[in-house]
Amino acid sequence: MARDPVPAHLKKNLPPLSLYVPEPKFRPGDTVDFTQVPIPTAGETRRPEITDDAQSFTDLAYQLVRVLDEDNQAVGPWNPRLTPDMLRAMLRSMAQVRAFDERMFRAQRQGKTSFYMKCTGEEAVAVSAAYALDYEDMCFPSYRQQGLLIARNWSMVDMMNQIYSNSADRLQGKQLPIMYSVKEAGFFSISGNLTTQYPQAVGWAMASAAKGDTRIAATWCGEGSTAEGDFHSACTFASVYRAPVIFNVVNNQWAISSFSGFAGAESTTFAARAVGYGIAGLRVDGNDALAVYAATAWAAERARTNQGPTLIEHFTYRAEGHSTSDDPGQYRSAGEPTAWPLGDPIARLKAHLIALGEWDEDRHAAQDKELAEMVKAAQKQAEANGVLGHGLHQPLDTLFDGVFEEMPWHLQEQQAQMIAEETASGRPWARK
Amino acid sequence: MTDSTRMNMIQAINSAMDVMMERDPDIVVMGEDVGYFGGVFRATAGLQSKYGKTRVFDTPITECGIIGVAVGMGAYGLRPVPEIQFADYIYPALDQLVSEAARLRYRSAGEFTAPITVRSPFGGGIFGGQTHSQSPEGIFTHISGVKTVIPSTPYDAKGLLIAAIEDNDPTIFFEPKRIYNGPFDGHWDKPTQNWSQHPAGEVPTGYYKIELGKAKVVRPGEALTILAYGTMVHVALAVIAEAGVDAEVIDLRTLVPLDIETIAASVEKTGRCMIIHEATRTSGFGAELSAQVQERCFYHLEAPIERVTGFDTPYPHSLEWAYFPGPVRIGEALKKIMKDA
Numbered sequence: 034m035a036r037d038p039v040p041a042h043l044k045k046n047l048p049p050l051s052l053y054v055p056e057p058k059f060r061p062g063d064t065v066d067f068t069q070v071p072i073p074t075a076g077e078t079r080r081p082e083i084t085d086d087a088q089s090f091t092d093l094a095y096q097l098v099r100v101l102d103e104d105n106q107a108v109g110p111w112n113p114r115l116t117p118d119m120l121r122a123m124l125r126s127m128a129q130v131r132a133f134d135e136r137m138f139r140a141q142r143q144g145k146t147s148f149y150m151k152c153t154g155e156e157a158v159a160v161s162a163a164y165a166l167d168y169e170d171m172c173f174p175s176y177r178q179q180g181l182l183i184a185r186n187w188s189m190v191d192m193m194n195q196i197y198s199n200s201a202d203r204l205q206g207k208q209l210p211i212m213y214s215v216k217e218a219g220f221f222s223i224s225g226n227l228t229t230q231y232p233q234a235v236g237w238a239m240a241s242a243a244k245g246d247t248r249i250a251a252t253w254c255g256e257g258s259t260a261e262g263d264f265h266s267a268c269t270f271a272s273v274y275r276a277p278v279i280f281n282v283v284n285n286q287w288a289i290s291s292f293s294g295f296a297g298a299e300s301t302t303f304a305a306r307a308v309g310y311g312i313a314g315l316r317v318d319g320n321d322a323l324a325v326y327a328a329t330a331w332a333a334e335r336a337r338t339n340q341g342p343t344l345i346e347h348f349t350y351r352a353e354g355h356s357t358s359d360d361p362g363q364y365r366s367a368g369e370p371t372a373w374p375l376g377d378p379i380a381r382l383k384a385h386l387i388a389l390g391e392w393d394e395d396r397h398a399a400q401d402k403e404l405a406e407m408v409k410a411a412q413k414q415a416e417a418n419g420v421l422g423h424g425l426h427q428p429l430d431t432l433f434d435g436v437f438e439e440m441p442w443h444l445q446e447q448q449a450q451m452i453a454e455e456t457a458s459g460r461p462w463a464r465k
Numbered sequence: 466m467t468d469s470t471r472m473n474m475i476q477a478i479n480s481a482m483d484v485m486m487e488r489d490p491d492i493v494v495m496g497e498d499v500g501y502f503g504g505v506f507r508a509t510a511g512l513q514s515k516y517g518k519t520r521v522f523d524t525p526i527t528e529c530g531i532i533g534v535a536v537g538m539g540a541y542g543l544r545p546v547p548e549i550q551f552a553d554y555i556y557p558a559l560d561q562l563v564s565e566a567a568r569l570r571y572r573s574a575g576e577f578t579a580p581i582t583v584r585s586p587f588g589g590g591i592f593g594g595q596t597h598s599q600s601p602e603g604i605f606t607h608i609s610g611v612k613t614v615i616p617s618t619p620y621d622a623k624g625l626l627i628a629a630i631e632d633n634d635p636t637i638f639f640e641p642k643r644i645y646n647g648p649f650d651g652h653w654d655k656p657t658q659n660w661s662q663h664p665a666g667e668v669p670t671g672y673y674k675i676e677l678g679k680a681k682v683v684r685p686g687e688a689l690t691i692l693a694y695g696t697m698v699h700v701a702l703a704v705i706a707e708a709g710v711d712a713e714v715i716d717l718r719t720l721v722p723l724d725i726e727t728i729a730a731s732v733e734k735t736g737r738c739m740i741i742h743e744a745t746r747t748s749g750f751g752a753e754l755s756a757q758v759q760e761r762c763f764y765h766l767e768a769p770i771e772r773v774t775g776f777d778t779p780y781p782h783s784l785e786w787a788y789f790p791g792p793v794r795i796g797e798a799l800k801k802i803m804k805d806a
């Protein structure tokens with residue numbers, strides 16, 4: 034079929050298009066200047082009523098909830114007015130997370146395991162949330178919320194056993210280090226595949242609502258991960274069913290080597306994703322432990338009173354590499370972490386407590402020392418169960434456990450084959 | 466073919482894209498972290514600075530989006546070479562691959578095609594756990610309309626990737642990451658060779674291609690035929706060398722379309738066939754190979770066909786080497802298949 038010639042009035046003399054590709058402000062070697070990042074004054078962002086309609090405060094998706102001000106005081110309507118004991122507990126948890134991260138990062142470097150991921154600079158995001166949620170609420174984390182487990186007082190030895198894939202690893206050495214699963218602490222099994230946890234959290238929340246339960250769900254992903262389809266499916270479901278769920282987007286500026294612009298940050302905020310779905314959206318200073326606490330508590334109350342989902346963007350910074358496999362010096366300026374205008378969450382909460390007269394440098398130093406000792410002791414205990422040597426610390430037969438509830442014949446056959454191989458190999462594989 | 470130089474597999478893959486981008490301005494490279502950084506395995510290093518950001522660019526983290534966008538670019542007339550960071554992350558892209566890329570030519574009677582080459586590191590042996598180790602090639606060989614290519618050396622990787630990029634149909638190009646830096650003999654507890662000591666680490670710097678659909682007899686022999694691809698080619702070679710068995714080892718290189726003639730001729734000669742892959746066993750590509758060999762060479766077979774594969778479990782972390790079809794598993798199968806020889 035031949036096409037008729039295009040009529041003259043449809044032929045246009047138009048300028049050529051050009052393709053836009055985002056580029057971060059700073060690359061290795063550049064001097065960093067973050068003055069372009071708008072940082073609203075602490076205390077200035079309004080706090081809507083829990084019962085307000087999400088459409089009535091869409092402006093909050095473009096602001097920044099901040100509580101701690103330049104003088105280390107807690108100010109404004111979002112001040113959660115926590116007791117000094119609570120503040121100290123939060124500070125301690127964050128410091129413990131950092132001590133844990135440092136120790137385990139080093140263990141990987143010493144060849145004791147294959148992989149590790151720190152959350153340095155982002156400790157407040159998970160720790161404050163854990164304090165603001167009920168212990169019974171269900172968390173669907175990504176790989177950077179180890180703070181939830183530490184704040185929920187989960188055993189560090191148990192976490193380390195998983196990191197080492199050793200003989201005491203409850204997950205039987207089946208998962209990559211740090212991909213914890215702790216049902217007892219309301220912590221869903223972490224997936225290596227990004228953002229799959231988002232719709233799952235909605236499903237859990239819908240189930241809780243359908244059953245007339247009182248528990249809510251919370252989930253986390255990085256800003257880069259919001260690009261995945263699962264993020265958008267989750268938002269649609271949560272909006273349709275007004276699911277009692279909290280979506281946390283941890284905007285730490287980088288997704289491995291890709292800056293947040295590759296997830297859409299040059300055009301709008303991540304909190305603004307909520308606006309299009311008609312769900313409540315908040316944008317929060319993620320390095321302000323009090324702001325994170327207040328926003329989470331607010332969202333939790335909304336969810337618990339059937340007001341539906343909230344999306345919280347935590348504006349923060351990934352102060353270190355993506356993981357032990359990453360070298361951020363290859364793609365971003367080394368000056369970024371120190372120039373980050375929102376500071377360090379631990380230093381800020383510490384300064385606040387000192388300003389209140391509830392803490393001092395000596396106590397802080399002593400606590401750091403004590404935590405380092407505690408982590409070291411836990412490490413020693415975990416290493417008594419083995420480290421990832423050549424993966425031989427789990428009984429071999431466990432390889433076939435958990436594929437199905439009951440092992441079908443073909444897996445039984447393969448299991449027998451594997452054991453025969455071990456015999457044939459003559460290798461000293463201890464099958465204890 | 467003029468100059469050549471030593472390359473590892475990453476460098477050879479990089480060189481293939483470089484050579485092709487130089488020749489054809491319609492080729493674009495895209496994927497998570499492939500632009501400025503040059504990819505988490507550095508396969509696209511230097512390409513963005515050479516060809517610019519509109520031809521080599523980072524993408525949002527959405528595999529479905531990456532492939533969907535590649536299909537659209539292909540519809541416009543470009544030849545996209547998207548990277549999926551790990552084969553384990555290709556699943557979100559399945560709908561765009563299966564229902565779209567693979568079906569476009571057929572459903573539009575050739576009006577639209579998807580001339581895209583999806584590169585992705587695959588396979589285990591690096592303690593990557595279940596989401597950095599999988600071998601999902603059998604999923605793609607089952608889909609009508611996509612080609613599946615897996616190289617085993619730097620030389621082949623470059624020639625095959627160039628052929629895949631030039632091909633007008635969608636191609637899945639799985640890169641065995643365990644052998645990016647050197648061939649692997651299956652002995653995880655011994656140091657690994659690197660490509661600088663291997664003849665196939667000598668790679669022409671310019672353009673050349675290896676036709677898709679052509680297997681390679683990497684070692685001629687009489688006692689049995691071994692069919693393998695990717696990492697397992699090297700493990701197989703090491704095992705037969707240690708066992709002193711005169712096997713004919715065929716590197717399939719392209720799974721679909723399969724070079725059945727080379728396979729059948731070999732099995733008819735040797736009368737025995739062993740198939741090795743790292744992927745899980747049930748419905749793995751070995752099942753297809755076994756059926757093909759049985760259908761064509763039944764009256765030449767002197768022993769049942771042997772399949773040596775990964776177990777039907779997710780890829781474990783700590784017990785990686787108990788899972789991996791290494792020298793012991795292959796050795797046992799070798800004894801079995803040669804029993805009455």
Ligand SMILES: Cc1ncc(C[n+]2csc(CCOP(=O)(O)OP(=O)(O)O)c2C)c(N)n1
Nearest residue numbers: 177225226227255256257258287288289554
């Ligand atoms: C489906 C899928 N695609 C790709 C990856 C590889 N990957 C792992 S982490 C990561 C970056 C994620 O960045 P972000 O969501 O911003 O979280 P952050 O690491 O900064 O906490 C990528 C691309 C993956 N794990 N899963």
